[in-house]
Amino acid sequence: MSNKPVNHARAAEHFLEDAPHLQFHDERLWDMRQKRDAQMHILPEWQELREEASRIKEHTLSRLPEYLEQFEENAKKNGIHVHWARDGAEHNRIVGEILKSHNARNLIKSKSMVTEECDMRPYLAKQGVTVTETDLGERIQQLDDQLPSHIVVPAVHKLTSDVAKIFAKDYHTDPNIRDPHLLAEAQRQAARPVILHADAGMTGGNFVVAETGTFVVCTNEGNADLSATVPNLHIATIGIERLVPRMADLGVFIRLLSRSALGSPITQYTTHFRGPQKGGEMHVVLVDNGRSARLGMEDFWTSLKCIRCGACMNTCPVYRRSGGLSYGAVYSGPIGAIIDPTFNERKYSTLPYASTLNGSCTNVCPVKINIHEQLYKWRRVLVQHHEMPFVKREIMHMAGKLMGQPKLYRAAIKATEVSLGTMPRFVLYNWLNPWGKHRENPHPVKQTFNDWYRKNREKAKPAAAPETKK
């Protein structure tokens, strides 16, 4: 895997060139944000729910070892095999071994961001296991050999015509189909035989309940329930941060999750797995993959509260206009930009800059993660660790010098005003001046504020503050 910093800005530029895709992407995500708002306004207790969710998660993270042990004990009592994986490689090995011991060659799976983190599909392919994604969006991405561009709607950057082209190649449907219903039906028809003949099924897990040894899967298409109930072997891959202490805590989180994600009151399916089905076998793989280290980062541990709703992505003006793939990482958008650097600080050093710091992500987050503050703090950390692009570093260095010396600063401002008014365009708009990209430089003014102040105000003495009785 390349360690080179992701060039988010260039990838975004590429995304911006395609007007129809850009417009749909922007509008679709904003529509999800507005539907979320409508749900929020129905519930007077919304802010209280967010506060409760945040407090429950912070509590759980502070006692995570105890709750994980409690979950393990209860799950084992119910007949679930519990495995622990320090990283992606260990996770993949565990899954490979379970499948091998059952001589399972065909695995159907529902969407799981953790298996994306672990890059599981190529590993299993080498073991001779055929992995079929059953979620429609995830399947489209699998057939197109792309990462999911959004954690809830993986193919949101594609138009119907793109999907028609992909399905034509693999499902032999008409490439000119423009009705999404026909394409969704093609997926149903293609998936059914694969599901009926699968040797094993895999799901993720949205929540894990310590008290009962239960894990909960929230989906809409029914594919996760098919994957879990048709084959007799069910493997669930779950991040260790997904715990809640009590069954009753789910009341808070289920009420927030889909409302924040899609603006629907609840996902069509909310499934509670507490043990294997009759004649079946169930495995849970608890994955660390950097999470225990993140828990020790004072400024960033609360990012582990995330319930993966994607609300921060839907609201982010940068994400909406650059697309998830431009982040070059498993997790995109604002939450991705604060999580990804913990996986690889150098490679993802550019992502915390993919933000205007407007704070909208923080405002919509159902578990109250201070995302925009963490974006800012990551910038500081990256500068301290020298993970900053050369041009940005030099400009900041010069700006620092300039602003530290008033005389020099005033001279520079005047010079800029003169040059903005007199210099030819090719001098002002080139690669050395990123402010001249995609936007016009400000119009030059005749007089700087400093000049105006000297002329009009400096000689006039400030009025004495009126005496007031204490």
Add this chain to the structure above:
Amino acid sequence: MNTARDEILQALRNNRPTPENHPLPPVKTLGDLDASRERFIASLKILGGDVLEPVEGETLDQAIARRHPDAKVICSNVPEAKGTLPVEKVKTPQDAATIDVTVVRAPFGIAEMGSIFLSESQLPINSFAHLGQHIVVVLSPDAITANMHTAYQERPEFKTANYGVLMSGPSATADIQGVLIRGAQGVRSLSVWFA
């Protein structure tokens, strides 16, 4: 050599924030506590489900035939409907794949979401709820709980069932250009019959 389990738990112990600063909040019951049939129906419709209302003293079998005139294989796991395929014939998870309409009873519903609960206690086999093309759910109007808080606090099934699914309307997707499609990969429709 340390196992992965020990290493992960030790790292979490070393790195966690001070537990005393983050006490467990008490369980709360928030929001609207209306547990009426009317609220349940309104919520069910938002999620794409529907109510199967009897017309002039219809039996459940007659109502299903009216709602699903093309259905050939109807399999009922409730005494209120006979169906066409005896439920005893469904022995393996794959056996449910030929069913057009499955009929089950839910032990409870949730008014806030229009959700119905099903577990292995209501199903001959778990895939029964998902492989059929359509599902008809029998629900007692007295078995409706107000919202998610009351459901998780009051219903024992969440702590006893190995497999417990809340179905809120039929399967759905909006993965292609944001167009909402009811009937994705699970059931194409979900109807509730009150009895």
